[in-house]
Amino acid sequence: MYFTSINLGQYVPTGSFIHRLDPRAKLFSLLFIVSAVFPAKNFFILSIWTALLIALVWASKISWHIVLRDARPVFFLIAFTFIFNLFAVSLTRALFTSSRLFVLMLFAVMLPLTTAPLELADGLDALLSPLGKIGFPAHESAMMIGMALRFIPLLMQETDKIIRAQLSRGARLDQGNIFQRVKAFFPVLIPLFIIIFRRADEIALAMEARGYEGGSGRTRRRPLVWKVKDSLAVIVSALIAVILLLA
Amino acid sequence: MIEACSLSFSYNHHNNNIAGRALKDVSFFVDEGERIAILGHNGSGKSTLVKILGGLQEASEGQCLINGVNISEINFRDLRTTIGIVFQDPENQIVAAMVEDDAAFAPENQGLPSGEIQARVDDALQRVNLMHKQGSSVSALSGGEKQRLALAGVLTAHVKCLILDEATAMLDPVGRLNIERVLKELHKSGMTIIQVTHQLEPENFDDIQRVIVLSHGEIIWQGATQDFWADSEALGFDLPDEFRIKKYFDSHNINFPDYFASLNINSSHYASREDSINTPVKFVINNLSFKYDDEKLQTIKNLSASIYSGQWLSIVGRTGSGKSTLVQHLNALYKIQSGEILFDSKPLAQKGKEVYELRQKVGLVFQHPEDQLFSLTVRDELAFAPKNAGFNKHELDEAILYALECVGLEKSFLDRNPLALSGGERRLAAIASVLSAKPECIALDEPLAGLDAHYQHQILNMLTKFKNDGKTVITITHDLNAALNYSDRILILRDGSTIQEGSPDEVIKSVMQNLESGAWPDVLRISAKIHEINKNFPLLYNYEDFISCISQV
Structure with missing residues (x-):
C-alpha cells in the first residue's frame, strides 16, 4: 500500500464489556481521562495511566497490534513533539511530553475501536442536542462524523488506487523539492476530488431515496439506554481522573 | 401502479429544444406485481428516468402517476415507502459502517419503534441471504454482498415497487446470479420490479414480463419479453448465445437435451486444439x-x-x-x-x-x-x-x-x-x-x-x-x-x-472445475449439459463452433 492503514479508525467488534457501554458513557469517560492525562506532571502519574491503558485494552479484547496500527498516523506528531522538546528543553522533557501524548492518543483511539460508528454518532448527537436549541446543527454534525468514519477507509483505498494508476503512467511522486512534489500530486488530487464530489452527490440521492429528511422524527434500531454500569463507568473514570490530578 | 405520461426532461433549462433533451415524450405504465426491464445503452436517458420515477427529480414536462396520484403531490414519507431504488454502486448507498445499522436506516427515518425496525432488518437480511453477515462491518463484505445489503436497505422501508438502476453492472457473474435469485423471490411475493439495465441476462429473461427500450431519450420499442428477442438485434442489443442456440434448436426441431443422448458426433476436430507457441x-x-x-x-x-x-x-x-x-x-x-x-x-x-x-x-x-x-x-x-x-x-x-x-x-x-x-x-x-x-x-x-x-x-x-x-x-x-x-x-x-x-482448449476443464457454472459462457454451459449425457460431445465455448458441430449430423 502506498497509502497505508485502510483500517484506520475502524470499529473492531469483540463484544467486550467496553464495547457494550453506552457511547455517551464512553465519550464522558474519555473526556475525563484526556483532561487528566494532559496535565499529568511526572513519570509516576504517567505510568499509572499507562497501567490503566493496558487494563483498558485488555478489557476490550482488542489486540495491541490493532491499537498501535490505528495510532500510526499520530506517530509523526509524537516524533515532532519529541524532537522539538529535545532541542528546546531537554531529553527528559522530550521523553516525558512525547510519551504523555502517546498515552493520550492511545486512549482516544480506543473510542472508535470499541464503538460502532453509528453508535458513536448517536452518542454525539445525544450529547450535542442541547446545543441544538441555540441553533447548533447537532444532528447534522453527528451524522457527518458517522459518515466520515464510514467513508474514510473507502477514500483511502481510492487514493491508493489513483496513486498506483498514476505511478504506472510514469508519474514521479517522490522526487524533487516540496513544490515539485505538491505539483506532482495534482494528478492524484484532482481525480480524488472528482470522485469525492460524485460520491457525495450519489450518496445524498441514495439517502433521500431511503427517506432521510434530517434528524427530526427519526427513531433508532438500538435506542441509547443508559444503564447502571454506564453511570459506574463515568463515576470510576471521573474519580481516577480527579485522584491522579490531585496526586 | 406507475404511469408515466409524456415525460420530458432537459438538463439545460434555457435551451429547451427537443434535440437537447435527456427524455422526450416518454409514456408507459407498470402494473402492480409486474416485473419489467427498461433497456438502453449508456446515455439513453435511463438514469434520468429512474430519478423521475423515484421522485428524486421533477420532469420538465408531463407527469408521473403513482396509483393514480401525481408523484409531486404525494408526501415524502408515503412516496419513500412506496418506491425504493437500488443504484449502481453499492458503496454510495450504504451509509452506516455496520451491516445491521445500514439496513435499519430507512425504517429509522420513518420513525418506527425499535422492535419493528429490528424485525424488518432481520427479515430483509434473511431475504437477501445476508443473515450470516448480520454483525459484520460493511468493509468486510464482497462487492456482491454489498449490493445485496443495499437491496436489504431498501426492502426494510417496505416499498411496493423496486427500481434497480444498473444494480448488477459492477458485479461479477456470481454476484449477479445471487441478486437475481433474490429478485425472483421478491417478484413471486408480489413486488413490482423495474429493472433498468444496458443488457438482459439469460438468468432473468424468463422472469421479466415486459421490456421497454429507450434510445436517445425516447421509447423505441415496448412489448412482451418473448417478442423482444425477435427484434433485439435490430434495436442494437446482442442476443445472448443461449437464445441464439434456443432459436436454432426451435427452428431445427431439436429437443434439448434428449436429442443429443444417442447422437454420434465426431468431436476430433474440436478436441483440444493445441496452439504451438512460437513467440519468445x-x-x-x-x-x-x-x-x-x-x-x-x-x-x-x-x-x-x-x-x-x-x-x-x-x-x-x-x-x-x-x-x-x-x-x-x-x-x-x-x-x-x-x-x-x-x-x-x-x-x-x-x-x-x-x-x-x-x-x-x-x-x-x-x-x-x-x-x-x-x-x-x-x-x-x-x-x-x-x-x-x-x-x-x-x-x-x-x-x-x-x-x-x-x-x-x-x-x-x-x-x-x-x-x-x-x-x-x-x-x-x-x-x-x-x-x-x-x-x-x-x-x-x-x-x-x-x-x-x-x-x-x-x-x-x-x-x-x-x-x-x-x-x-x-x-x-x-x-x-x-x-x-x-x-x-x-x-x-x-x-x-x-x-x-x-490455450483455451487446454484449460477448459480446469475452468469448469474452478469457476462457478454461473460464470461460464452460455455455449459452454449448454455443451457441458450435452456432454453429461453424451461423452462424445466436445466442451465448446464458441457459438459458431457449436452450431457447426451440431449441424454436421
Whole structure:
C-alpha cells in the first residue's frame, strides 16, 4: 500500500464489556481521562495511566497490534513533539511530553475501536442536542462524523488506487523539492476530488431515496439506554481522573 | 401502479429544444406485481428516468402517476415507502459502517419503534441471504454482498415497487446470479420490479414480463419479453448465445437435451486444439509470493507462470485469487517479496530509473480507469505518460495520435474535456492515456466492466489489433466468454497459486472445475449439459463452433 492503514479508525467488534457501554458513557469517560492525562506532571502519574491503558485494552479484547496500527498516523506528531522538546528543553522533557501524548492518543483511539460508528454518532448527537436549541446543527454534525468514519477507509483505498494508476503512467511522486512534489500530486488530487464530489452527490440521492429528511422524527434500531454500569463507568473514570490530578 | 405520461426532461433549462433533451415524450405504465426491464445503452436517458420515477427529480414536462396520484403531490414519507431504488454502486448507498445499522436506516427515518425496525432488518437480511453477515462491518463484505445489503436497505422501508438502476453492472457473474435469485423471490411475493439495465441476462429473461427500450431519450420499442428477442438485434442489443442456440434448436426441431443422448458426433476436430507457441517468452514468474501488511494469509503463494510475447493472456479466477496483485507486480508497483520475475530474460527492475523505464514498457490500465483522468483536455491526458517517459516534442505528438488511433477515437476528441465525454468514450480515452507511452505490453484489469456491448466490442477488437502488432496483452476478467473466445492463453488462479496455464482448449476443464457454472459462457454451459449425457460431445465455448458441430449430423 502506498497509502497505508485502510483500517484506520475502524470499529473492531469483540463484544467486550467496553464495547457494550453506552457511547455517551464512553465519550464522558474519555473526556475525563484526556483532561487528566494532559496535565499529568511526572513519570509516576504517567505510568499509572499507562497501567490503566493496558487494563483498558485488555478489557476490550482488542489486540495491541490493532491499537498501535490505528495510532500510526499520530506517530509523526509524537516524533515532532519529541524532537522539538529535545532541542528546546531537554531529553527528559522530550521523553516525558512525547510519551504523555502517546498515552493520550492511545486512549482516544480506543473510542472508535470499541464503538460502532453509528453508535458513536448517536452518542454525539445525544450529547450535542442541547446545543441544538441555540441553533447548533447537532444532528447534522453527528451524522457527518458517522459518515466520515464510514467513508474514510473507502477514500483511502481510492487514493491508493489513483496513486498506483498514476505511478504506472510514469508519474514521479517522490522526487524533487516540496513544490515539485505538491505539483506532482495534482494528478492524484484532482481525480480524488472528482470522485469525492460524485460520491457525495450519489450518496445524498441514495439517502433521500431511503427517506432521510434530517434528524427530526427519526427513531433508532438500538435506542441509547443508559444503564447502571454506564453511570459506574463515568463515576470510576471521573474519580481516577480527579485522584491522579490531585496526586 | 406507475404511469408515466409524456415525460420530458432537459438538463439545460434555457435551451429547451427537443434535440437537447435527456427524455422526450416518454409514456408507459407498470402494473402492480409486474416485473419489467427498461433497456438502453449508456446515455439513453435511463438514469434520468429512474430519478423521475423515484421522485428524486421533477420532469420538465408531463407527469408521473403513482396509483393514480401525481408523484409531486404525494408526501415524502408515503412516496419513500412506496418506491425504493437500488443504484449502481453499492458503496454510495450504504451509509452506516455496520451491516445491521445500514439496513435499519430507512425504517429509522420513518420513525418506527425499535422492535419493528429490528424485525424488518432481520427479515430483509434473511431475504437477501445476508443473515450470516448480520454483525459484520460493511468493509468486510464482497462487492456482491454489498449490493445485496443495499437491496436489504431498501426492502426494510417496505416499498411496493423496486427500481434497480444498473444494480448488477459492477458485479461479477456470481454476484449477479445471487441478486437475481433474490429478485425472483421478491417478484413471486408480489413486488413490482423495474429493472433498468444496458443488457438482459439469460438468468432473468424468463422472469421479466415486459421490456421497454429507450434510445436517445425516447421509447423505441415496448412489448412482451418473448417478442423482444425477435427484434433485439435490430434495436442494437446482442442476443445472448443461449437464445441464439434456443432459436436454432426451435427452428431445427431439436429437443434439448434428449436429442443429443444417442447422437454420434465426431468431436476430433474440436478436441483440444493445441496452439504451438512460437513467440519468445515475455515474463517468467518463478515461485512468487506476496503478503499484505495487514493480512494474515499470503495473497500470492508460490506462483509460477509464463507470459508469452505477442500473445493475449487472460487471467481468470474468483475474487481474491490474487489476479490484481499479480499484475501489479509486472510493472513494479508491488515489489517482489520472494521469488523472481524475469522480463525479457532479465530480472524485473525493482527500483530507481529502471522502474520508470519498465513502466513505460509495461502499461497498466486499472479497473474503472476513467476515474483517474485529471486533465482539462484529452490531449493533455494522453501527453502525461509519454512526457513522463521523456518523449521529445515530435515523438509526443506522434504518440498521442498513435494512442488515439489505437482506441478508435477521432482527432476531434483531443480538445475535448475528458469529463464531458460519455462513459464509454471516457474508458477509451483512459486506455489511450496508457497506450500513449507506446508500451510493448499492456495489462488491463476488468476492461469491459460496466460497458455496453458496443464499447465492449470496440475494446476487444482494439486489443486484438494491438496483439496482432506483436505486442503482449494481459487482461484480468470475470467475462469468461471474452476470455475464452478472444485470448490465446488463459491463466487460472486460485488462492494465489497457478491452477493451469494454457490455450483455451487446454484449460477448459480446469475452468469448469474452478469457476462457478454461473460464470461460464452460455455455449459452454449448454455443451457441458450435452456432454453429461453424451461423452462424445466436445466442451465448446464458441457459438459458431457449436452450431457447426451440431449441424454436421
